[in-house]
Amino acid sequence: MSSEENLQETDTEARFEFKKEQHSAFQSEKGLTEETIRLISEDKDEPDWMLERRLRALKQYKKMPMPTDWPGQPDLSELDVEEIVPYIRPDVETRGGAENWEDLPDEIQDTFEKLGIPEAEREALSGVGAQYESEVVYQNMQERWEEKGVVFCNMDEAVQEHEELVKQHFMTKCVPASDNKFAALHGAVWSGGSFVYIPEDVTVEMPVQAYFRMNSEGMGQFEHTLIIAEEGSEVHYIEGCSAPKYGTHNLHSGGVEVFVKEDAHVQYSTVQNWSKNTFNLNTKRAIVEENGTMEWVSGSMGSKATMLYPCSILKGRGATDNHITIAFAGEGQDIDTGAKVYHNAPDTKSTIESKSISKDGGRTNYRGLVHIADGAEDSSTSVECDALMFDNESTSDTMPYMEINESKVDVAHEATVGKIGDEDVFYLQSRGLDDDDAKQMIVAGFIEPITEELPIEYAVELNRLIELEMEGSLG
C-alpha cells in the first residue's frame, strides 16, 4: 500500500503519525565519531571555526557521563546514542530551503500540507521555516519584514550569511556545549533550526513559525535555534514538532538560545508532539537584559521521555520572565518538564505556571529552579503548579527548588495535585456528554487559565492535541 492510500484510510491521529518513505541525498553512519562530524561539517561547507566547535563539543560529550543521579529522573537506559543516525539530508535541490512549497518534492510538500503549515502561513504568520529530517527545506518571510532588516533564515544559512553574529552568539555565553551531556551532543551534530534577528525597535506583529518534522526511523534531530532581539524590538517565535511512530527509538535534542536586549520582548512558544518512541532532551535558554521580557510557552504532548526546562537568566535590572508549561503523559510516557529562572539583578520578576495531566500510568514531573542572587533586591517570583491525574495508576510529582540568597524579595509558591472527580464526570454525563467528552471537557477547563493566554489558533491546536492524546488512550 502506498503511503498515500495509507493516509486515506486512517483517522485524525494519522495527521501526525503518517510516515513517508525515506529518500535522502546524504545520510551519516550511525553513532558518533570524529569522522562523522567532519563529514557533516564538510557536507554543509562550514567555516573552520564551526568544525572546531563541533569537534570540541564531541570531546566534551564523550567525557561527560549520562545523567543518572537526578532524583526521579526519567529512565534513559533504552537510549543508545551509538544506534542513532545523527544526520540525514533529504533529497532537495535547493540548499537552505525553497521559497515556494511547489519547489519541494511531492512527498515533503505533502507532509507539510497534512500538518497544515502552508495554510497557517497564508493566514496568520509573518514567516515560516520547515525542517525535514536534518535540513530546513522551506523558508519564507513576508517582504515587509525583510525590508526592515528582520532576518528569519535557517541556521545553516546563517552560518554562511551572518557569520559574525553567529560566531559571537552560537553556543558561547548562552548555552555552551559544556552545559550538559546533551547540549554537548547537540553542539557536535547540530543541523538545521532557525536564525532570527530583529533589529532595534522593530516589532514583528504576526508570529514567525518553524516546524520540525522527523520522518526516518532511528534518527536524531538536533536543530539549533538562535534568536537575537535587539533593543526595543519584539517578536513571537512559534515552533511545532512531530514525528511518526516507529519501533526503534528516535532522539530529539534541540538547542535554543535567545538574546533579549534592553526593552526587547520575545515570546517563544512550542507545541511538541513527538511520537512515543522519541527521547526529547533539550536545552533552551534566554539571557534577558535591562527591562527586557522573555516568555516561554511550552506544550509537551508526545515523546517517550522528555526532559525540558527552559531557562531565563534575568541579567539586567527590571528584566521579566514568564513561563507557561503544559505537560501531558499517557501510557508509558515520562514527561519531566519545568522552568529555571536566575534572578541576577534587582527589580527582576518571574512567574511560572505549570499544568500537568497524567493518565493510564503516565508520569509527569514538574522540576523547577528559581535562584535569586544576593543583591537582586526587590525581585519577585511566583510559582504555581497544578497536576491532574486520571486514575490511581498515574503519577504526578512536583520538585520546585528555590535558592533565595537575598532577603528583600517576594516569593510565592502554590501547588495542587488532584484526581479527576467522579462526581464532576457524572454531572457532565447527566447533561448529555459521554464519558470521554466529559473528561475532555474537564481537562480543557483545567488548562484553560493557560490556553486563554495563548493566541487563539494556538490554543485550539493545543486542545485538539490533547483530545487526540485522550482519544488514543481511551479508544
Added chain:
Amino acid sequence: MATIELKNVHAEVAEGDEQILHGVDLEVKSGEIHALMGPNGSGKSTTSKVIAGHPAYDVTEGDILLHLEADDFDGIDEIPESARTWDLLELEPNERAALGVFLAFQYPAEIEGVTMTNFLRTALNAKLEERDELLFGEDEDEDEDDEADAGYETSPMEGPADEGEVGVAEFQQLLSEKMELLDMDAKFAQRYLNAGFSGGEKKQNEVLQAAILEPTIAVLDEIDSGLDIDRLQDVADGINALRDEQGTGVLQITHYQRILDYVEPDTVHIMLDGEIAMEGGPELAEKLEDKGYDWVREQVYNAA
C-alpha cells in the same frame, strides 16, 4: 406524552452492600408535577440518582422504564415504534439524558475553566446527536468520513469546522432568552460552570440548564434548598414554565411545603425507609407540614 415508570426498584451502594431502596414504585407523566417528600435518609436522593444512572448505586431488582409517544420530541415527526420504550437501566447516563431525562443536582459540580456557554452548547449538541443515534441507529460511515476530512483539510492552527447542530449564534440567542426568563444576569454566560456560584445561583443554573435541554422528565433534587424568597420565586417560575411550555413531567424532591406554594404538585409521594409510604394530592403536603413524619409513620405502620 412521555412516562417514566419505576417498578419495585431496589438499590444499594455500589461499594458495600448497604441497601437504600426497598422497592420504589413511582410514575411521572409529561405535564405532571409530582412532589417526593420524606425525612433525611429515606432514599429520595438515591431515587433521583438511580434514575439518572449514577455509578455509585447498583439497582439490584426492579425496572426503570421510559415510555415515549410518537411525537414526544420537537423536530422529530415520528419516533420509530421500536424506539418508544426504553429500559433506562441498560443505558449510560448520557444516553438517558439524550432521551430527555434530566437531574437537577442538590450539589451541582463546579467545573473550572469551562464557560457556561461552551458547556451548554456542547451538551445540547451532544444530546441531540446521541438522541438521533438512539432513535434511528448510528450512521458510522458518515461520521468517519467527517472526521477524516477534519483531520486533513483544516489546518492544525484552526479548530474543527464542525459546529454541531446548534451553531454559536443560534445558541447565544437561545441562552439569553432563557436567562432573561429566569431573571439571570447576562454575565453568567461567560462564567465558569458553577465555579464560585452562591448556593442560590447554582440552583438557578440547574433550572436554566433544564430550560435549555428541554427534558421530557426532570427530577429536581432539593432545588429549593438554599434559596432566598426572591430566587425561590424565579426558580418556581422556571419550573412552571418547563411544565407549561415544554410539557416536561417534573419530579420534585423537597423537604418543605414552601416551594409547593409556588409549584403546585398534582401528586405528593411520601417516602419512608426506601419505599413510597403514602400518596395523595397537594393537601397531603400541607398535612405533613402540620403533623410531621411521625404521623406518616404511625399511619403506615399501624395500618400494616
